[in-house]
Amino acid sequence: MAFAHFHGLRSLQVTSRECVFNTRNDTSNNRRYAIKACIKKHDENIHLESKINKVLDSVKWDEKGLAVAIAQNVDSGAILMQGFANRDALATTIASKKATFYSRSRSTLWTKGETSLNFINVHDIFLDCDRDSIIYLGKPDGPTCHTGAETCYYTSIFDSLNEPQVETSKLALTTLYSLESTLSKRKEELSTPQQGKPSWTKRLLLDDKLLCSKIREEADELCRTLEENEDESRTLSEMADVLYHEMVLLIRRGLKFEDVLDVLRCRFTQSGIEEKNSRKAKTVE
Secondary structure: OEEOOOOOOOOOEEOHHHHOOOOOOOOHHHHHHHHHHHHHHHHHHHHHHHHHHHHHHHOOOOOOOOEEEEEEEOOOOOEEEEEEEOHHHHHHHHHHOEOEEEEOOOOEEEEOOOOOOOOEEEEEEEEOOOOOEEEEEEEEOOOOOOOOOOOOOOOOHHHHHHOOOOOOOOOOOOHHHHHHHHHHHHHHHOOOOOOOOOOHHHHHHHOHHHHHHHHHHHHHHHHHHHHOOOOHHHHHHHHHHHHHHHHHHHHHOOOOHHHHHHHHHHOOOOOHHHHHHHOOOOOOO
């Protein structure tokens, strides 16, 4: 068996089975072509091994051969977890596209999800400017934290300082996802008896016609900031209004903004014209 092998990159293999030819039925030209193809694949694997080795050599591993490895959600940007990786862990992640780390307590590699099946499917890997820390940019199959939380980061230091007697848990969210979280809470509150006048968000959630009319209205106002060459601050303000009302619609439908980003990411390799032509009208029963 001829193969290029290093540090768990099992995918870089050319097995002898791929290079076995039926000399009884193959013509001389066919055998010659198959042999060339096999050699070419082997050479390509050797070349790929060399390139990956070069990348691994460039990482500034610490005295224990480790570097910080952070897993980040490719769509939401949320920091999922932090661990450590050694050369083998990074090489395995490159090959398997599953976030793999090095356990310092067990002195062994471990792939996130090997027990829970909540794998982190890696789309890309980044090194920082000093090349001593790593980001696995990927999509999680489920909750990342062993507690069942979406991420391992849900303890706010500022909340602890302001209200030390109260134990609260909230995910570390960016602006857009903080808004989404608030809108979700407003929807949950609708299931309990309401006192007083409902908030604007609750009114929108309770009235589909009102919500859709506001989305059309805000979208039109956004377009007019361009058509009428209005101040940039007006464009930003109207865009914020559009985003808010459209996110209320997503919450109303039981969807998440991350789902929208997932759709957009899948379109990166497809032209807009092709994508539009491939759409099929779908209705919900």
